[in-house]
Amino acid sequence: MPNYKTDQFVTHPLERVFAFFCDPKNLLLVTPPSLQARIESERLILPSNSTTAGIRCAGPGSTFTLTLNALPYVPVRVKWMARIVQWEQNRFFCDTQVNGRIFRHWYHCHRFRAEQRPSGLGTLISDDVDFDTGKGALVNAVVAASIKQNFAYRRRAVQEYFSRLPA
Numbered sequence: 001m002p003n004y005k006t007d008q009f010v011t012h013p014l015e016r017v018f019a020f021f022c023d024p025k026n027l028l029l030v031t032p033p034s035l036q037a038r039i040e041s042e043r044l045i046l047p048s049n050s051t052t053a054g055i056r057c058a059g060p061g062s063t064f065t066l067t068l069n070a071l072p073y074v075p076v077r078v079k080w081m082a083r084i085v086q087w088e089q090n091r092f093f094c095d096t097q098v099n100g101r102i103f104r105h106w107y108h109c110h111r112f113r114a115e116q117r118p119s120g121l122g123t124l125i126s127d128d129v130d131f132d133t134g135k136g137a138l139v140n141a142v143v144a145a146s147i148k149q150n151f152a153y154r155r156r157a158v159q160e161y162f163s164r165l166p167a
Contacts, residue, residue, distance in 0.1 A: 001105065001130050001131070001132050002130070002131055002132060002140045002143075002144055003128070003129065003130050003131075004127075004128075004129040004131070004144060004147050004148065004151070005126070005127065005128050005129070006126070006127050006151050006155070007124060007125065007126045007127075008124075008125045008155050008158060008159075009115065009117060009119075009122055009123070009124050009125070010122050010123055010125065010158065010159065010162045011117075011119055011120045011121070011122035011162075011167050012122055012123060012162050012165065012167055013114075013121075013122075013123065014090050014112055014113070014114040014123045015090055016123075016165075017112055017123040017125065017162070018089070018090045018112050018123075019055050019057065020161070020162075021093075021110055021112070021125070022055075022057040022058055022059075022087075022093060023055070023056040023057060023058070024039060024042055024044070024056075024058050024062075024064045025039065025056065027039070027066075029157060029161060030153070030154040030157040030158055030161075031068070031150070031153075031154070032149070032150055032153040034069070035068045035069050035150075036068060036069050036077075037066055037067070037068040038066065038067050038068070039064055039065070039066055040065045040066065040067050040079070041064065041065045042058075042062070042063070042064035042065070043062060043063045043064070044056065044057070044058050044059070044062045044064075045058070045059045045060065045061040045062045045084075046059055047059030047060065047087055047089060058084050058087075058093070059084060059087050060084055060085065060086065060087045061083065061084065062083065062084045063081060063082065063083045063084075063098065064081070064082055065079060065080070065081045065082075066079070066080045066081075066082070067079050067080070068080065070101075070102060078100065078101050078102060079099070079100060079101070080097060080099075080100035080102060081097070081098045081099040081100060082095045082096065082097055082098060082106075083095060083096055083098045086109070090112060091111065091112060091113075092109055092110060092111040092112065093109075093110055094107065094108065094109040094110070095107075095108050095110075096108075102133065102143075103131050103132065103133055103134075103143075104132050104133060104134030105130065105131060105132040105134075106129070106130075106131050107129070107130045107131075108127065108128070108129045108130075109127070109128045109129075110125070110126075110127055111125070111126040111127075111128070112124070112125055112126075113126070120167065122167075125158070127151065129147065131143065131144075131147070
């Protein structure tokens with residue numbers, strides 16, 4: 001099964017970085033504008049036994065439905081419903097596609113770890129995506145290239161977002 005992994009370090013506290021990523025609306029800030037992503041519906045289940053009070057955070061069982069242009073600049077919208085299936089505060093959360101036409105299988109884990117570097121204390125953000133379109137190796141390769149592009153955009157957007165905040 002195809003897999004994509006990437007890491008990014010930001011010089012901001014773990015709790016702040018995790019809070020940003022666990023709010024589904026922030027997905028729109030880090031998605032390439034060419035995909036014209038929209039959250040059509042969401043059912044947030046706030047995590048129990050957490051310190052996320054007052055923060056919008058998708059805990060285990062939360063679902064949200066996105067629509068987006070499957071191909072940049074092609075005005076054919078596809079629907080994608082995702083569910084948070086695993087969640088541990090300030091450590092990780094994983095989402096899976098519940099319904100959608102793009103992937104036969106999608107499992108994405110977002111991991112967060114406080115780390116000291118020469119640039120200072122910050123957070124290592126790691127993403128691990130297992131996916132399969134069910135349409136063969138060639139289509140998977142094209143989709144893998146698109147995922148890589150989307151994460152490159154996300155890397156820049158995350159860096160820009162956090163660069164505007166005081167460390």
